[in-house]
Amino acid sequence: MEITQRELITAIHGMLFGGFFLMAIFGAIVMLLEGRRGTSEWPLSRWQMVYLIAMVAIGWAAVLSGTYLIYPWYRAVAPAGADLALYPKFLLTAHPSTAGWHNFGMEWKEHIAWIAPMTMTMVAWVMLRHRTVWNADRAIRAAVLGFAATAFLAAAIAGGWGAMINKAAPVRGGNTIRLMRSAP
Amino acid sequence: MNAIHHETQNRAANGPVAAALLACGFGCFALGVLVVAADGSKRFAATLNFYNPSGSLSGVTTVAIVAWLVAWAVLAHLWKNKAVALRTIDTAAFLLLALGLLLTFPPFGDLLLGR
Numbered sequence: 001m002e003i004t005q006r007e008l009i010t011a012i013h014g015m016l017f018g019g020f021f022l023m024a025i026f027g028a029i030v031m032l033l034e035g036r037r038g039t040s041e042w043p044l045s046r047w048q049m050v051y052l053i054a055m056v057a058i059g060w061a062a063v064l065s066g067t068y069l070i071y072p073w074y075r076a077v078a079p080a081g082a083d084l085a086l087y088p089k090f091l092l093t094a095h096p097s098t099a100g101w102h103n104f105g106m107e108w109k110e111h112i113a114w115i116a117p118m119t120m121t122m123v124a125w126v127m128l129r130h131r132t133v134w135n136a137d138r139a140i141r142a143a144v145l146g147f148a149a150t151a152f153l154a155a156a157i158a159g160g161w162g163a164m165i166n167k168a169a170p171v172r173g174g175n176t177i178r179l180m181r182s183a184p
Numbered sequence: 185m186n187a188i189h190h191e192t193q194n195r196a197a198n199g200p201v202a203a204a205l206l207a208c209g210f211g212c213f214a215l216g217v218l219v220v221a222a223d224g225s226k227r228f229a230a231t232l233n234f235y236n237p238s239g240s241l242s243g244v245t246t247v248a249i250v251a252w253l254v255a256w257a258v259l260a261h262l263w264k265n266k267a268v269a270l271r272t273i274d275t276a277a278f279l280l281l282a283l284g285l286l287l288t289f290p291p292f293g294d295l296l297l298g299r
Contacts, residue, residue, distance in 0.1 A: 067245060072237030104290055111219045111288040114245050115212050118252055119281075122208040126201050133201045139270045140201055143277065147208060150281060 001182055005174030006073050010166060013070050017062035018159045024055035025120060025152045032127070032148060035134070036141050044127065052124040059117035059155075066113065066162075073171050074106070088169035101168045105161040113158035119151035199263030202273040207259050209280030211252025216287025218244040224297045 003011075031048060044052075078087035084094060092102040126134060126144050133140055222229040222240045232243025286292050 063245075067238050067241055068235065071241060075239065076237075107290045108288060110241055111215065111244070112285065114215055114248065115281075115284060115288070118211050118215075118249070119208055122204045126204060130201045133198050137198055137201075137270065139274060140198060143205055143270075143274045144201075146278065147205065147281065150285070154285070 001180040002176050002178050004172050004176055006070075006171050008177060009065070010070050010171045013062060013065040014159065014162050014166065017058050017065060018155070018162065021055065021059045021062050021116070021120075022152070022155045022159050024051070024058065025116070025148065025155055028052065028055055028120070028123065029145065029148050029152060032123075032141075032145050036145065044131065049128060052127055056117065056121050056124045059120050063113050063117055067110070070171055071110065073173065086173050088165075088171055091169045092165075098168060101165050105165050109158045109161035109165070112154045113162075116151040116155040116158065119147045119154070123148045123151070197265050197267055198270055199266035199268050200260050202268045202270055203259035203263045204256060205277040206273050206280075207252055207256035209277035209284070210255045211248055212284030213280040213287075214251040214284075215244065215248035216284040218248055220287050220293040220296055223293055 028051075031051075073088075075089045076087055078084055078090040084091040089102055089106070092098045092106075123144055126140075134144070218232070222232050222244050229240040232240040232247065234246055235242035287296075
């Protein structure tokens with residue numbers, strides 16, 4: 001059982017960073033909903049603080065790894081006569097029936113993805129530094145929850161399209177890594 | 185600026201949180217504007233090509249992040265220890281966020297660019 005270096009890094013980007021970020025945003029929204037009444041001081045436990053910081057870190061790891069590691073492999077220009085399986089963008093755009101995965105899906109995903117970590121950084125910062133205001137002001141709670149819900153939507157769109165695009169034209173190449181020796 | 189805020193007396197200073205919300209909305213809007221602008225102008229896209237393997241995406245996102253952080257720093261400085269009219273700020277922040285989302289949607293960008 002083998003995997004290429006690019007496949008492994010793409011899996012880390014999408015399944016570890018992206019997938020965990022999406023789940024973490026959902027968890028943060030649940031956390032925010034628990035504290036939305038604001039009738040009394042709502043202290044965050046130490047693990048909740050660590051959770052928010054970790055969520056933000058994996059969100060940024062997802063978009064940075066996507067933009068600076070995976071995307072260059074995805075959009076690399078295929079030389080004449082090259083095997084297009086190693087050039088996903090060109091593989092997709094070579095045929096009208098698959099071009100939409102790039103022209104619509106990737107064009108949307110690569111940009112909307114960045115909205116999620118920006119927004120969740122703001123949400124985490126409010127929760128970590130300004131809980132007094134959160135507790136005191138219902139409008140603040142509603143606004144922060146609204147932004148968190150939008151971040152979830154943005155991350156879900158980016159993750160969903162990423163998974164589907166990688167299914168249609170996987171990012172491949174690089175050294176081969178043997179994960180397990182196959183039975184003869 | 186003075187019309188929408190006043191010095192905090194008894195109520196909690198919501199200025200820093202309002203600054204974070206509005207700056208976040210602005211950052212998302214800046215991202216959307218840059219996406220459409222880079223899509224519509226090859227010259228502008230080339231200017232935003234900060235890291236060639238990633239193309240203009242590197243510049244679009246870097247400039248948007250810088251715009252967001254600068255806006256956040258400036259607003260946080262202006263509204264430090266102040267209570268602001270949150271309804272106005274909220275409306276503006278959500279409007280900017282919605283526009284940012286809309287501008288990243290390729291068919292909407294194409295519509296604006298007359299394609």
